[in-house]
Amino acid sequence: MTRSRTTVGILIGDDAPMLEVAVAPRVFGFDHTARGGPRFDVRVAGEHDGPMTTTAGITLTAPCPVDALDDAGLVIVPGWRQPGGPPVRAEILARLRRAHDEGATVVGLCLGAFVLAEAGLLDGRHATTHWRYLSGLAREHPAIKVVDDALYVDEGTVVTSAGSAAGLDACLHLLRREHGPEVANAAARALVVAPQRPGGQTQFVDRPIPRLPAGDAVADAMSHALGHLADPALDVDRLAAVAHVSRRTFDRRFREAAGCSPLQWLLHQRVLHAQDLLAGSDLTVDAVARASGFTDGVAMRPHFRRILGVSPQSYRASFRTTPG
Secondary structure, X not given: OXXXXXXXXXXXXXXXXXXXXXXXXXXXXXXXXXXXOOEOEEEEEEOOOOOEOEOOXXXXXXXXOHHHHXXXXXXXXXXXXXXXXXXXXXXXXXXXXXXXXXXXXEEEEOOHHHHHHHOOOOOOOEEOOOHHHHHHHHHHXXXXXXXXXXXXXXXXXXXXXXXXXXXHHHHHHHHHHHXXXXXXXXXXXXXXXXXXXXXXOOOOOOOOOOOOOOOOHHHHHHHHHHHOOOOOOOOHHHHHHHHOOOHHHHHHHHHXXXXXXXXXXXXXXHHHHHHHHHHHOOOOHHHHHHHOOOOOHHHHHHHHHHHHXXXXXXXXXXXXXXXO
């Protein structure tokens, strides 16, 4: 059977998270014909007939039967129920294997990676999933080369992503890969999100302030840091002083609250700020570095490359949103 690269098949299952289910239909639902891109034929099918539940308590009924996916050139499993739930029907797994054998790109977003794993499509390949389930994926499917520091992994005809927002990154990546940067950037603008983050970016690149009690010393220090990222003198000792605790106590409490060291978090925030400035401003790389708390572009570059997997110049060339 000939599969169309502009036909997108989306397979939803019971007890999947609403956000993950909604990402792929939204990203591929835009009409790009005005800019020379495609208008996708998006087909959403369910793993069984009738309504399906979601983690939000909302029931969904897929508009298409599962055989509507049989000529899709892109087949996406957007999230899934948690491991240990009802098994995926053999018919569904066979359909995914057949799609791949016939040349389709098969995608597992978040826990959708477990469905691809059950189908045997990830054996011998690199793959990722939500960070909470990485160890489970590795344990249940030892033939998979599980990647624990990526937003998504592109293995050509098989793509997997980390949780929630990373599924959006993976879908935008597929748009860019198959139909060019203009199409992907137009979708990102329509969704009011920043241009796609590189897949090699670590899953924990965003380090928001965790939900801590009002007046918590670690949260106060984080807020102070986010308001003073451009200050090159801002360091962990100063943050400990803001928290009114010793450096050792601050480091321990920060790790308990955020899951990483305060220095690691601070460097990530500075790189994230630089990332936004590179994409959305006309500042030079050196000016971006100084505005993010680095002495110059040379000092920023190794941290930027380590976290995002590309140089500041390469990132700007790919993801700049302002003319010039």
